[in-house]
Every structure is written in structure tokens, then in C-alpha cells.
Amino acid sequence: MPKPLDRTTGFFNQSLETLAPTERAGRLDAALSEIVQYAYDTAPAIRRKLEQADIRPANIRCVKDLEQVPITHKSELAALQQADPPFGGFLGMPWDQLRRICMSPGPIYEPEALHSENDRWAQAFYAAGFRKGDIGQITFSYHLVPPAFWFEDALARLGCIAVPGGVGNTDLQVRMLRDLKVSGYIGTPSFLKVVADKAAEFGYDLQNDLQLKVGFVAGEMLPESLRSELEHSFGMLIRQGYGTADVGCMGYECYHKSGMHIPYNCIVEIVDPDTGRQLGPGEPGEIVTTVFDKVYPMIRFGTGDLSCYTDEPCPCGRTTPRLVKIMGRLDQVTKVKGMFIHPSAAAEVAGKFPEISAYQVVVTRENHVDQMTMQVVLKAGIAPDEDLAGRIGTAIPQSMRVRGRVVFVRPEDIPENAPKIVDRRKWD
Ligand SMILES: [Zn+2]
Known part of the structure; x- marks a missing residue:
């Protein structure tokens, strides 16, 4: 042999x-x-x-x-x-x-x-x-x-x-x-x-x-x-x-x-x-x-x-x-608080929670400071609660390196095929 x-x-x-x-x-x-x-x-x-x-x-x-x-x-x-x-x-x-x-x-x-x-x-x-x-x-x-x-x-x-x-x-x-x-x-x-x-x-x-x-x-x-x-x-x-x-x-x-x-x-x-x-x-x-x-x-x-x-x-x-x-690709990247945020990082967060059926990360600017919010739609029959919001909130900086708020929204608030990251900052 x-x-x-x-x-x-x-x-x-x-x-x-x-x-x-x-x-x-x-x-x-x-x-x-x-x-x-x-x-x-x-x-x-x-x-x-x-x-x-x-x-x-x-x-x-x-x-x-x-x-x-x-x-x-x-x-x-x-x-x-x-x-x-x-x-x-x-x-x-x-x-x-x-x-x-x-x-x-x-x-x-x-x-x-x-x-x-x-x-x-x-x-x-x-x-x-x-x-x-x-x-x-x-x-x-x-x-x-x-x-x-x-x-x-x-x-x-x-x-x-x-x-x-x-x-x-x-x-x-x-x-x-x-x-x-x-x-x-x-x-x-x-x-x-x-x-x-x-x-x-x-x-x-x-x-x-x-x-x-x-x-x-x-x-x-x-x-x-x-x-x-x-x-x-x-x-x-x-x-x-x-x-x-x-x-x-x-x-x-x-x-x-x-x-x-x-x-x-x-x-x-x-x-x-x-x-x-x-x-x-x-x-x-x-x-x-x-x-x-x-x-x-x-x-x-x-x-x-x-x-x-x-x-x-x-x-x-x-x-x-x-x-x-x-x-991921650079052209899909958004820079928040000096950090690159990529859709794959947001997907990583969402992937940890079977309760989530859809999500969208929204970047805004308040008092000259970047704010990141993860809008979350829960699967039918799952009620939003503080504990779940807290756990998602903890997972966000682990994958995305930037802290973010978690807001539960209705299914119609995130249309199908909507981009996973939306930049709503205005710079004027
Ligand atoms: Zn090696």
C-alpha cells in the first residue's frame, strides 16, 4: 500500500x-x-x-x-x-x-x-x-x-x-x-x-x-x-x-x-x-x-x-x-462614523435572529453626528419586545462595528427588493 x-x-x-x-x-x-x-x-x-x-x-x-x-x-x-x-x-x-x-x-x-x-x-x-x-x-x-x-x-x-x-x-x-x-x-x-x-x-x-x-x-x-x-x-x-x-x-x-x-x-x-x-x-x-x-x-x-x-x-x-x-464590493459600502458598513454585515446581524423576516438599515445625520437605525420586520405571530430589541442592538456593533438603534416596523414599511442600506444623510 x-x-x-x-x-x-x-x-x-x-x-x-x-x-x-x-x-x-x-x-x-x-x-x-x-x-x-x-x-x-x-x-x-x-x-x-x-x-x-x-x-x-x-x-x-x-x-x-x-x-x-x-x-x-x-x-x-x-x-x-x-x-x-x-x-x-x-x-x-x-x-x-x-x-x-x-x-x-x-x-x-x-x-x-x-x-x-x-x-x-x-x-x-x-x-x-x-x-x-x-x-x-x-x-x-x-x-x-x-x-x-x-x-x-x-x-x-x-x-x-x-x-x-x-x-x-x-x-x-x-x-x-x-x-x-x-x-x-x-x-x-x-x-x-x-x-x-x-x-x-x-x-x-x-x-x-x-x-x-x-x-x-x-x-x-x-x-x-x-x-x-x-x-x-x-x-x-x-x-x-x-x-x-x-x-x-x-x-x-x-x-x-x-x-x-x-x-x-x-x-x-x-x-x-x-x-x-x-x-x-x-x-x-x-x-x-x-x-x-x-x-x-x-x-x-x-x-x-x-x-x-x-x-x-x-x-x-x-x-x-x-x-x-x-x-463585499466597495460600491455597496456606506461610511458611517468613519466605518465602512457593507450589506453583508447587516445580513450577518439579521441571520442571527430567526424572528426577523425583513430589515433595512437607515443612516441619518442628527446634530452633525451619523445615526444608524436597523428597521426590523418580525415574522407573523411574533410580537416585538424590549428583550429582542436589546439582543439585536447588541449584535449590531459585533458585526457592523458601529452602534445602531433597533426599530420595529410594519411589513409595508420595507418594500420587497428595497436596498438593505439606505443613506438619508443630507450634507447641505
Ligand atoms: Zn497559513
């Missing part, structure tokens, strides 16, 4: 993933100087952006210096590309150095280099538990968008075999999983649930007829309840990663599920969206990323996603900081 693989320890690149933080900072600063000069010389959009801000490449010598550089927001990319087609002036290599061009919703075109040193998804797959010899079935789309191709590349870098399942075709996908003894799943968590149900329908035993040992999921939120259900039913490990089509991998979980490690070879800042300043550990802000890929050298790319980071040590031994969680 061969020994089972150790999927819980080890590294894709031990020396670089476990660098002392000061040493890694020195390497990132050097890589940053190089890519800024390179992009300035080769990508007209980067040259324009720096010149408009009166910055010379030599001014950017360390990560802190990035605060001077304007952020290019994901929401601007489609228009930038239309004005200067097809890549908006961000292409950093000659066309004969391209392998592939993808198109993401927007539309936004993404160039991919013939030869890339980008191993960030390979780091993610190793941390998730993929090992040499694994057979990984990729259930992301092979049409137009880049992720399936990236994940094939990551499998190849680890010495794994890829099965290009693509989306849908659940019957065939389940059959391939069984016939090929596929050991790794790559896809969304919800499709893995669909696979589990289909396999059960075929009468397969999820742990004997299928051989799944490890899963890498991305593309949607992963509720812990769904993760543990799937891990138990398949007898596998499931870890998630975070990235966008524009800049690739920005975070991945290790065995310890303690947040998403930022790859050692990119710069991820958490930034105050109002000022562009870098924020410290635990402070929520926009994820802004700089990558060293010469084909598409994004310098300060604003993802529009909200997170915060921790640099507390992780038991896995990786010394890179971790994104604690993705808190």
Missing part, C-alpha cells in the same frame, strides 16, 4: 514563502522599482498615469511610495480599453509574445504571455493540498475567460494532470470523476454540491466510487457550513482562493484556513478609498494590487473588493500576510 500523500504541510516554494518579513519587503521593493520602470517604458497607459501625477519611475522605490500613484479602478477598465483598444495601453509586451487573449464581462480584454513566470496560482494549489500526481478536474469555463487556463497552468507546475471538464454536463463530469479516479476538484463550491447530488442520484458512494481528496474553489462565497458538509461527504479537503481576471491570484487559504495568504510575488495593499492611503492590519479598505507580470503590468489596480489583512503568524509557516475575508 502506498503511503497517503501529506496534503497538510509543505510549500510550493519554501524559501520564498517563508522569508522573514523584512527580507520579503526588500525583495518586493526591488521588484516594484523594476516593474514601474519597465511599465513606464513599455505600457503607454502606465506612462500617462505616472506623468499625469507628476511621478518619475525613480520616485517609486518602495511599497509605501505607491501611495503617490493614482489607483486604476476595475470599473474604469472597459472605458479605458475602448478609448485605446484593445488593452487600454496596458500591454507591456510585443504581440508576438502573446499566447492567448481572453475577454471578461465589461467587455475587458486580458492578454496572456507565451512564457510567464507567474506561479501565484501554483502556490495556491499547493497550499490547498494538491500534490504531484493528482488528477484535477477543472469545472470552470473554457470559453472567453481566463481562470480555467490559469488553473491548468497551476496543475502543470505542480506535476498534476488536468481534466478539462468545463461548466455543466454534470452527468459526464460525474462519470469522468469516477472513471479517471480524479483526486482534485477545481470549481465553484456550489457546483461541487451539484456533483455530490448527481453522484448520489447515480447510486455512487461519494468516498468509495469517487476518489476526491482535495478541492480548490473560487468564484463565489464559501459558507463554512457548505465547506464542512462537502468535506465530510467526500472525505476531502476544500480550500479557497481569491483573484480577478485582470491581475490573477491575490490570496489563498492554507491547511489552517486562517485567512488567505497573499502570494509572495505580488503587492496587495488595503487602502482607504477616500484618500488612497494604506491601512494597517484589521482596518477594512479596498484591495489594491500591483503585479509584476510584464505582459499586463497593473500598477495599483483597484479591485473594488473590500477586505482587511492580518500579519499574525500562521501555523503553516508561511510568513506572508493574509486577507481575513472578502467583505
Whole structure:
């Protein structure tokens, strides 16, 4: 009997993933100087952006210096590309150095280099538990968008075999999983649930007829309840990663599920969206990323996603900081008393109380002070009372970091499909 693989320890690149933080900072600063000069010389959009801000490449010598550089927001990319087609002036290599061009919703075109040193998804797959010899079935789309191709590349870098399942075709996908003894799943968590149900329908035993040992999921939120259900039913490990089509991998979980490690070879800042300043550990802000890929050298790319980071040590031994969680989209955020309030935080509060049937958070301003009120509709047959109001009131700052009042209202006061957060502040 061969020994089972150790999927819980080890590294894709031990020396670089476990660098002392000061040493890694020195390497990132050097890589940053190089890519800024390179992009300035080769990508007209980067040259324009720096010149408009009166910055010379030599001014950017360390990560802190990035605060001077304007952020290019994901929401601007489609228009930038239309004005200067097809890549908006961000292409950093000659066309004969391209392998592939993808198109993401927007539309936004993404160039991919013939030869890339980008191993960030390979780091993610190793941390998730993929090992040499694994057979990984990729259930992301092979049409137009880049992720399936990236994940094939990551499998190849680890010495794994890829099965290009693509989306849908659940019957065939389940059959391939069984016939090929596929050991790794790559896809969304919800499709893995669909696979589990289909396999059960075929009468397969999820742990004997299928051989799944490890899963890498991305593309949607992963509720812990769904993760543990799937891990138990398949007898596998499931870890998630975070990235966008524009800049690739920005975070991945290790065995310890303690947040998403930022790859050692990119710069991820958490930034105050109002000022562009870098924020410290635990402070929520926009994820802004700089990558060293010469084909598409994004310098300060604003993802529009909200997170915060921790640099507390992780038991896995990786010394890179971790994104604690993705808190949602910046364009859904309201700032109250200096804190970002996201609909997902309000949903977290409401989720703790089965008595609540609908809610809406209303932000007002009284005597120049922000006030937050959670309007709550109770389920039929449940009477409002002080005790329940008090418990909801206690839960509000735990999830939203700002205190708020609780007011019970009638069902007709909150129309269906009403926004979960309404800003009624007037600033005149
Ligand atoms: Zn870790």
C-alpha cells in the first residue's frame, strides 16, 4: 500500500514563502522599482498615469511610495480599453509574445504571455493540498475567460494532470470523476454540491466510487457550513482562493484556513478609498494590487473588493500576510462614523435572529453626528419586545462595528427588493 500523500504541510516554494518579513519587503521593493520602470517604458497607459501625477519611475522605490500613484479602478477598465483598444495601453509586451487573449464581462480584454513566470496560482494549489500526481478536474469555463487556463497552468507546475471538464454536463463530469479516479476538484463550491447530488442520484458512494481528496474553489462565497458538509461527504479537503481576471491570484487559504495568504510575488495593499492611503492590519479598505507580470503590468489596480489583512503568524509557516475575508464590493459600502458598513454585515446581524423576516438599515445625520437605525420586520405571530430589541442592538456593533438603534416596523414599511442600506444623510 502506498503511503497517503501529506496534503497538510509543505510549500510550493519554501524559501520564498517563508522569508522573514523584512527580507520579503526588500525583495518586493526591488521588484516594484523594476516593474514601474519597465511599465513606464513599455505600457503607454502606465506612462500617462505616472506623468499625469507628476511621478518619475525613480520616485517609486518602495511599497509605501505607491501611495503617490493614482489607483486604476476595475470599473474604469472597459472605458479605458475602448478609448485605446484593445488593452487600454496596458500591454507591456510585443504581440508576438502573446499566447492567448481572453475577454471578461465589461467587455475587458486580458492578454496572456507565451512564457510567464507567474506561479501565484501554483502556490495556491499547493497550499490547498494538491500534490504531484493528482488528477484535477477543472469545472470552470473554457470559453472567453481566463481562470480555467490559469488553473491548468497551476496543475502543470505542480506535476498534476488536468481534466478539462468545463461548466455543466454534470452527468459526464460525474462519470469522468469516477472513471479517471480524479483526486482534485477545481470549481465553484456550489457546483461541487451539484456533483455530490448527481453522484448520489447515480447510486455512487461519494468516498468509495469517487476518489476526491482535495478541492480548490473560487468564484463565489464559501459558507463554512457548505465547506464542512462537502468535506465530510467526500472525505476531502476544500480550500479557497481569491483573484480577478485582470491581475490573477491575490490570496489563498492554507491547511489552517486562517485567512488567505497573499502570494509572495505580488503587492496587495488595503487602502482607504477616500484618500488612497494604506491601512494597517484589521482596518477594512479596498484591495489594491500591483503585479509584476510584464505582459499586463497593473500598477495599483483597484479591485473594488473590500477586505482587511492580518500579519499574525500562521501555523503553516508561511510568513506572508493574509486577507481575513472578502467583505463585499466597495460600491455597496456606506461610511458611517468613519466605518465602512457593507450589506453583508447587516445580513450577518439579521441571520442571527430567526424572528426577523425583513430589515433595512437607515443612516441619518442628527446634530452633525451619523445615526444608524436597523428597521426590523418580525415574522407573523411574533410580537416585538424590549428583550429582542436589546439582543439585536447588541449584535449590531459585533458585526457592523458601529452602534445602531433597533426599530420595529410594519411589513409595508420595507418594500420587497428595497436596498438593505439606505443613506438619508443630507450634507447641505
Ligand atoms: Zn497559513
